[in-house]
Amino acid sequence: MQFKSTRSHEGQVSFKDAVLHCLPPQGGLYVPAGMVDMRQFFLYMDAHTDYPELVATVTPPLLQGELNPFSASRVAESAFNFQPELRQVEENLSVLTLYNGPTGVFKDFGVAFLAAVMEELLKNNGFAMVLSAAKGDNGVSISQSFSRRQGITSVILYPSGQIRGLDPATFIQNGGNCIPIQVKGTFDDCQRLINAAMEDRPFAERYGITSGNAVNVGRLLPQAFYYLYAFIKIKPFLQGDLVFSVPCGNFGNLIAGLYAWKFGMPVSGFIAAMNANNAFGDFIRGKEFSPRPLISTNSPALDVSVPSNYERLAAFYEEAPAVMRNMVYPDSVDDYATVEAMKQAWDRYQLILDPNSAVAYAAAERHRRVKDFYGHLVVLATGHPAKQADTVAIATGQDIEIPDKIRKLQRMVNPVSIIKPHIEDLQSAIISCF
Ligand SMILES: *Cc1c(COP(=O)(O)O)cnc(C)c1O
Numbered sequence: 148m149q150f151k152s153t154r155s156h157e158g159q160v161s162f163k164d165a166v167l168h169c170l171p172p173q174g175g176l177y178v179p180a181g182m183v184d185m186r187q188f189f190l191y192m193d194a195h196t197d198y199p200e201l202v203a204t205v206t207p208p209l210l211q212g213e214l215n216p217f218s219a220s221r222v223a224e225s226a227f228n229f230q231p232e233l234r235q236v237e238e239n240l241s242v243l244t245l246y247n248g249p250t251g252v253f254k255d256f257g258v259a260f261l262a263a264v265m266e267e268l269l270k271n272n273g274f275a276m277v278l279s280a281a282k283g284d285n286g287v288s289i290s291q292s293f294s295r296r297q298g299i300t301s302v303i304l305y306p307s308g309q310i311r312g313l314d315p316a317t318f319i320q321n322g323g324n325c326i327p328i329q330v331k332g333t334f335d336d337c338q339r340l341i342n343a344a345m346e347d348r349p350f351a352e353r354y355g356i357t358s359g360n361a362v363n364v365g366r367l368l369p370q371a372f373y374y375l376y377a378f379i380k381i382k383p384f385l386q387g388d389l390v391f392s393v394p395c396g397n398f399g400n401l402i403a404g405l406y407a408w409k410f411g412m413p414v415s416g417f418i419a420a421m422n423a424n425n426a427f428g429d430f431i432r433g434k435e436f437s438p439r440p441l442i443s444t445n446s447p448a449l450d451v452s453v454p455s456n457y458e459r460l461a462a463f464y465e466e467a468p469a470v471m472r473n474m475v476y477p478d479s480v481d482d483y484a485t486v487e488a489m490k491q492a493w494d495r496y497q498l499i500l501d502p503n504s505a506v507a508y509a510a511a512e513r514h515r516r517v518k519d520f521y522g523h524l525v526v527l528a529t530g531h532p533a534k535q536a537d538t539v540a541i542a543t544g545q546d547i548e549i550p551d552k553i554r555k556l557q558r559m560v561n562p563v564s565i566i567k568p569h570i571e572d573l574q575s576a577i578i579s580c581f
Contacts (some may be wrong), residue, residue, distance in 0.1 A: 148211055150364060151180040153462040162210045163268045166261070166365035167275055169357045170345050176458050177364040179406060183209060185375075186411035192379045198230040199223040201379070202260070202372050209368075209410065218267050226263035226292075229255070231373045233380045233525075236496040240515065242508075243377045243391075244528045246501075250288040250312075251531030251553050252448075253370075253400065258285075260369035261359065262292035262299070269298040276300045276577070278344055279359035280337035283448075284534075284556050287312040289359050290325045301359065302326045302577060304337035305562065312556040318563055319580050326580055327560070332568035343570040350574060361399050361455060370403030371410060377525050378412050388415035388522030392511035394503045394529055395419045396449040398427070398456040401475070405463055408474070415522065416474045420510035422449045422485070428477030430460075433468075445482045445538055446502040448530060478510040485509060489542035499547060501530035502538050 149159040152171035160168075165177040188205050196204075202223035207216050214222065232244040248255025269275055277299060279289045286303045293301035294317045301324055303313075310327060317323035330337050341358050345351050361367065374391065381389065391414065393401045404417050419431060422444040430436035441452040454460070464471045480488070485502050488509035492498040500508055504526065511524045532539045533549045540546055563580070566572040 148183050148209055149180045150177040152176070153178055153458040156180075162213050162365070162368075166265060166268065166363060167355065167357050168345075169363040169365070170342070175462075176362055176456075178459050178462055179364075179368070179409065182409050183211075184411045185209060189375050189379060189412075194380050194383055196379055198372075198376055199227045201376055202227065202369070205372065205375065205410075214264070214267065222260070222263045222267050225266075226259040227256075231256075231376050233377055234498075236498060239520070239522065240511070240524050240526070241377070241381065242498060242500075242504075242526045242528050243373065245373060246528060246531040248288070249291045249552060250284040250556060251534055251550075252284065252288070253373075253527070253529040254285060254366075255288050255292070256373060257361070257366035257370050257399075258288045258292045258359070260372075261363060261365040262289075262296055264365060264369075265299060266296040272298070273355075274298045274300075275355035275357055276302060277357055277359040278302045278304065278341045280304050280334055280341055282334055284312060286310070286327070287556055290314070290317055290327070293359070294323060294325065296324065300324050300326065300354075302328060304340060304573075305329045306334045306337055307331055310560050310562055312558060313560045315560055320563065326577065327562045328573070328576055329562040329565045330568050330573075331565065336568040340568060340570060340573050344573060347570065347574075354577065361397060367399055367403055367459075368406065370400060371407040374404050374407035374414070375410070375412055378407075378414070381523055381525070385523055386521075388520070389413065390416045390418065390511075390514065390520075390522060390524050392418040392420055392507040392514070392524060392526045394446070394449055394507040394527065395421050395427070396451040396454070396503075398454040398460055400527065400529065402456050402459050402463065405470075405475075408470075414474075416476055418507070418510045418514055419475050419477045420507040421477065421479045422446045422506055423479065423481055424450055424452055425477070425479035426452065427454055427457075428479060431471060431475050431477045433472055436461075444485075446485055446506050448503040449506060476514065478513065480506045480509040486538070486542045488512065489539065493543040493545065499532045499539060499543065499545060500528060501532045501535050502542075503530045504528040505542075
């Protein structure tokens with residue numbers, strides 16, 4: 148499969164190019180060009196297929212010759228020592244747990260694959276420098292996944308404030324490959340610096356600069372795999388429609404589901420579950436997108452006013468407007484309903500959900516009850532409940548145990564350097580590390 152910019156059909160590139168030079172020269176973001184029918188590769192997998200096996204099987208045909216089956220197995224095995232888990236709680240309702248990775252969020256799936264596949268693509272003396280702007284625990288996910296990867300240096304930019312959870316043993320001055328840098332500024336400043344570093348061609352080429360953020364399609368594509376995984380588990384007993392309920396912030400997870408559909412997964416629809424920040428729902432219904440001011444809610448991972456995947460969704464919309472309008476059902480869940488949903492999931496199923504996942508659960512429950520629904524609903528549980536233990540305790544009365552790996556995310560660390568938000572300062576900070 149080739150990749151194209153959201154802004155042009157010209158200049159299609161390979162997966163390797165899209166990953167290693169992740170901003171298209173024409174502007175926009177990379178998206179898969181065209182459809183690939185992958186049905187023959189996953190339709191006949193049985194429900195016992197494990198996750199690395201599924202990933203190793205679908206990657207070679209998807210990337211058409213860019214990764215052979217041996218390389219794909221190596222990538223899948225080295226990326227995934229954690230798996231999604233499907234738990235059926237009712238005849239027509241399941242929960243797909245995606246928070247088993249190192250930092251307890253589903254984003255670990257995309258980051259882990261990106262790191263492993265980059266190492267494989269760079270074999271035989273290739274090199275790259277991955278620049279990532281960090282928000283929350285994302286920096287930890289990136290530093291862990293890229294740690295000890297041959298040929299790769301990982302630069303993580305943090306906005307002003309404390310840096311937490313990184314392991315100093317992975318830092319470059321201690322023999323590792325991670326360079327955490329604090330930028331005196333905001334998260335947006337960090338992103339702006341990364342774009343500037345990629346746009347300075349000589350510098351970018353000299354170090355092989357690309358980004359480890361969600362702009363990199365190498366993070367997004369592998370998120371389609373856990374939808375396929377859920378599908379092969381449910382297929383033996385599926386009757387009627389298959390619908391996924393996805394908690395949406397930047398809409399990466401949702402667009403990955405739509406890509407799974409593009410790869411041939413038989414799915415009837417996706418609930419785009421939002422909290423009070425729901426302006427994007429109007430866009431899905433066919434109106435112009437007009438962002439509204441950000442509202443703080445109790446499901447903070449979904450507090451986004453302009454989704455960073457807007458261009459990708461708009462490009463998909465343009466290609467398949469009827470699919471978007473008929474297969475994507477926007478819904479919005481307020482704080483009160485979120486807490487109620489957490490309580491209900493616990494009372495009914497002894498299921499502990501984090502508030503972000505509870506937004507998707509609440510929307511799924513509405514869909515299951517109000518419409519005369521015949522089929523199976525899958526709720527994507529995206530965050531480890533221990534990460535919002537306070538909200539969990541309020542909603543369910545349960546004091547949950549905090550796993551060690553989640554506790555360690557809170558440890559404070561010092562950056563390798565602190566810079567002003569200027570591209571020259573970033574460049575000298577990088578140069579001084581070698
Ligand atoms: C990032 C995140 C989301 C939102 O996912 P998007 O791909 O940005 O829509 C949902 N839940 C949790 C726990 C997250 O960390």
